[in-house]
Amino acid sequence: xxxxxxxxxxxxxxxxxxxxxxxxxxxxxxxxxxxRLAKKTAGMxxxxxxxxxxxxxxxxxxxxxxxxxxxxxxxSRIASQVVVGIGFIGAGSxxxxxxxxxxxxxxxxxxxxxxIGMAVAYKLYSIAIFATMVTISILVVLWFFEHKLIKQxxxxxxxxxxx
Numbered sequence: 001x002x003x004x005x006x007x008x009x010x011x012x013x014x015x016x017x018x019x020x021x022x023x024x025x026x027x028x029x030x031x032x033x034x035x036r037l038a039k040k041t042a043g044m045x046x047x048x049x050x051x052x053x054x055x056x057x058x059x060x061x062x063x064x065x066x067x068x069x070x071x072x073x074x075x076s077r078i079a080s081q082v083v084v085g086i087g088f089i090g091a092g093s094x095x096x097x098x099x100x101x102x103x104x105x106x107x108x109x110x111x112x113x114x115x116i117g118m119a120v121a122y123k124l125y126s127i128a129i130f131a132t133m134v135t136i137s138i139l140v141v142l143w144f145f146e147h148k149l150i151k152q153x154x155x156x157x158x159x160x161x162x163x
Contacts, residue, residue, distance in 0.1 A: 017059055024055035024120040027132040028113045034139045035106055042093060042106045050089070050110050051117035054082045058121030079118060086114040109139065 008014070028051025029044045036043030061078035090107030112135050119128035 020059065020120050020123070021052050021055055023125065023128070024117040025052040027051055027116050027120065027128055030132055031109055031113050031116075031135050031139070034136050035109060038139070038143070040103075040106050042110065047110065047113045050086060051113045051120075054086065054114040054117035055121040056117075057082050058118045062121070082114055082118060083111075086111055105139070109135065 025048045029048040032044035032047030090110045093107045094103040116128045116131050
């Protein structure tokens with residue numbers, strides 16, 4: 001009994017899924033690391049959970065409903081609900097006060113992190129890894145250019161002298 005349970009738990013199919021969940025978690029955590037370094041409240045744990053959770057939901061939608069293929073049931077509905085659900089969580093991370101919006105980039109990052117987790121679940125590993133690299137590049141490189149440009153534009157506006 002215990003041997004059968006052990007063999008099932010560590011079957012080839014399960015090991016692939018465990019690897020998928022681990023990869024989704026690591027990729028989400030990498031994006032979250034940048035957010036944490038940028039001193040944002042949502043960090044490695046949040047992004048890792050979003051990415052691994054979306055991977056898990058996507059894997060479930062693939063495996064648990066294989067028997068429904070050809071019926072009117074559509075297992076892709078679960079994956080589509082991940083997109084909607086993470087949008088709801090992202091909306092909750094956006095704050096507005098004194099005409100300033102905060103958390104929009106974090107919300108977008110959470111949304112991308114969910115998509116990366118789904119890509120891992122559907123075994124699109126190269127796409128997931130590339131999307132992670134692009135996302136981190138956007139958060140780091142474009143932040144640098146954005147702040148440098150804003151600083152330059154601010155000094156130009158201050159030197160303008162016209163009001």
